[in-house]
Amino acid sequence: MMKKVLIKTYGCQMNAYDSSRIQDVLAPLGYEPTENVDAADFVVLNTCHIREKASEKVYSELGRLRDMKLQRAANGRAMMIAVAGCVGQAEGAEITRRNPAVDLVFGPQTYHRLPELLKQRGDTGAAVVETEFEVANKFVALQSQPTAIQSVAAFLTIQEGCDKFCTFCVVPYTRGAEYSRPLQQIIEEAQKLAAKGVREVTLLGQNVNAYRGAGDNGPESLARLVTHLSQVRGIERIRYVTSHPRDMSDDLIAAHAQNEKLMPYLHLPAQSGNDGVLKAMNRGHTASHYRKLIERVRKAKPDMAISGDFIVGFPGETAAAFADTLQIVRDVGYAAAYSFKYSPRPGTPAAEREDQVPEAVKNERLSRLQALILQQTATFNQACVGRNLAVLLEKPGRQEGQLIGRSPYLQSVHISSPELKIGDIVPISIKSVGSNSLSGQYDGVGRV
Numbered sequence: 456m457m458k459k460v461l462i463k464t465y466g467c468q469m470n471a472y473d474s475s476r477i478q479d480v481l482a483p484l485g486y487e488p489t490e491n492v493d494a495a496d497f498v499v500l501n502t503c504h505i506r507e508k509a510s511e512k513v514y515s516e517l518g519r520l521r522d523m524k525l526q527r528a529a530n531g532r533a534m535m536i537a538v539a540g541c542v543g544q545a546e547g548a549e550i551t552r553r554n555p556a557v558d559l560v561f562g563p564q565t566y567h568r569l570p571e572l573l574k575q576r577g578d579t580g581a582a583v584v585e586t587e588f589e590v591a592n593k594f595v596a597l598q599s600q601p602t603a604i605q606s607v608a609a610f611l612t613i614q615e616g617c618d619k620f621c622t623f624c625v626v627p628y629t630r631g632a633e634y635s636r637p638l639q640q641i642i643e644e645a646q647k648l649a650a651k652g653v654r655e656v657t658l659l660g661q662n663v664n665a666y667r668g669a670g671d672n673g674p675e676s677l678a679r680l681v682t683h684l685s686q687v688r689g690i691e692r693i694r695y696v697t698s699h700p701r702d703m704s705d706d707l708i709a710a711h712a713q714n715e716k717l718m719p720y721l722h723l724p725a726q727s728g729n730d731g732v733l734k735a736m737n738r739g740h741t742a743s744h745y746r747k748l749i750e751r752v753r754k755a756k757p758d759m760a761i762s763g764d765f766i767v768g769f770p771g772e773t774a775a776a777f778a779d780t781l782q783i784v785r786d787v788g789y790a791a792a793y794s795f796k797y798s799p800r801p802g803t804p805a806a807e808r809e810d811q812v813p814e815a816v817k818n819e820r821l822s823r824l825q826a827l828i829l830q831q832t833a834t835f836n837q838a839c840v841g842r843n844l845a846v847l848l849e850k851p852g853r854q855e856g857q858l859i860g861r862s863p864y865l866q867s868v869h870i871s872s873p874e875l876k877i878g879d880i881v882p883i884s885i886k887s888v889g890s891n892s893l894s895g896q897y898d899g900v901g902r903v
C-alpha cells in the first residue's frame with residue numbers, strides 16, 4: 456500500500472522547489488503526497504530561518520505534531536516527523552533535543568540522501584541529524600529522479616548559497632557557499648519540465664545573477680543561460696529571482712531588451728536607501744549605485760516592473776536614515792516590494808550590535824513603508840487597466856469557469872472564459888483592479 460507524506464513548506468521559493476524535489480525522492484519509496492495531516496504517515500516541515508517568526512512557527516508546529524504522534528502511538532499507528540530546510544541546518548541536534556518526537560533533521564543540501572537517512576532511522580531506532588554541505592552531489596543525484604510538475608509555471612534552482620555575508624543574513628550559514636549548477640544540467644531539467652507541459656520557468660538562486668555555471672568553454676553567465684533556455688521547445692517565459700545589485704551585469708540588462716521570453720520583471724533588493732546603513736549591512740553598493748542601475752535597466756526595457764526587499768530598524772538606523780529609505784522607494788516607483796522588520800539572527804554580526812532599534816520604532820517605520828509600497832503597487836496596477844497583457848493561465852479560480860494566470864509583470868489576473876484552458880498564453884484586456892489581482896477579458900483572438 457502507498458504511504459502518504461505531507462510536506463509543509465515555509466519561506467522562500469527555493470524551499471518550494473526543494474519540497475517538490477523531496478517529493479520526487481520519496482516517490483520511489485512508495486510515498487504519495489497528501490495535504491491532510493491526519494492521513495500522513497510522514498510529515499516533513501521544510502523550514503525557513505530568515506526571520507525569528509519563521510523558526511518559532513516551526514517549533515510550535517512540532518509541538519502539535521508530537522501530541523498527534525503520541526495519540527497515534529496509543530492507537531498502534533506510526534508517524535514519522537522530519538525537519539528539513541534552513542532551521543534544520545542551523546539548529547541540527549538542538550531540534551531533537553527540544554522535541555524528541557522528531558525522527559529526522561536534515562539541511563537543504565542533503566535531502567537527496569533521504570532513502571539512506573530513513574533506512575538509518577529504521578535500523579538504529581535513533582533520531583538522525585544530517586547537516587553536511589553536498590550541493591554538487593545533490594544536484595547530480597536529483598538529475599536521475601523523474602520530476603513531478605506542480606504547475607505550468609515551474610521553479611528551477613540554478614544557483615544556491617551566498618558569499619556576500621550581509622551582516623543581517625543567515626543564508627551564507629544555512630545554504631553554504633555560492634554554487635552554480637552546470638549549464639547542461641539546467642537545460643536538461645528545463646527540457647524535462649517542458650516535456651511535461653511547463654511553459655514558464657523561474658530560475659532560482661540566492662544570488663541568481665551571480666550565476667557562473669560551467670559550460671563547454673568555461674563559466675557561463677545568467678544572460679547566456681537565458682539565451683539557451685529560450686531555445687528549449689515549449690518554454691515561452693523565463694523569470695529569475697533573487698538578484699543582487701552588485702551582479703547586475705550589462706549582458707543581463709541587454710538580454711531584457713533583446714529576448715522576448717525574458718519577462719519584464721526584476722526583483723532587485725535594495726534593503727535600505729541610506730549609505731551608512733548599506734555600509735553597515737555590508738551590501739557593497741550605495742543608494743546612488745542602485746538608482747543608476749534602475750535607470751540603466753529602464754533605459755533597456757522601459758516597461759520593466761521593479762520589485763525589491765527592504766529591512767527597517769537595522770541596528771543604528773536613525774529617523775533620517777529611514778527617511779532615505781522612503782525616498783529611494785519614492786524615486787524608484789515599485790510595482791511590488793517586500794518589507795521586513797530587522798530580526799537579529801544568532802551568529803550574524805548585526806545581531807551582536809548594541810544599538811538595536813526598539814520594537815515600537817520598527818513597527819512604526821514598517822507601517823509607514825508598507826503604506827507607501829501599497830500605494831505604489833496600486834498605482835502600477837491601475838495603470839494596466841485598458842491595456843492588453845499576455846497572461847499565462849495557471850490554475851482554476853474559486854468561481855465556476857474562472858481561471859487565474861499571471862501577467863508579464865507577475866500580477867495575478869482573473870478571467871472567466873469557457874474557451875480558455877490552463878497552459879494557454881492569451882492577450883487579456885484588463886478591466887479592473889482588485890486588492891491583490893487584476894480582472895480581465897479575453898476577446899477571442901490570439902493564443903500562443
Ligand code: 5AD
Nearest residue numbers: 623624724764765795796797798800
Ligand atoms: N531580518 C529581517 N529581514 C531579513 N531579510 C534577510 N535577513 C533578515 C533579517 N535578519 C530579508 C531581506 C532579504 C529577504 C529575503 O529577507 O530583505 O532580501
Ligand code: SF4
Nearest residue numbers: 617619620621624626
Ligand atoms: Fe543574504 Fe545578503 Fe546573501 Fe542576499 S546577498 S542571501 S541578503 S547575505
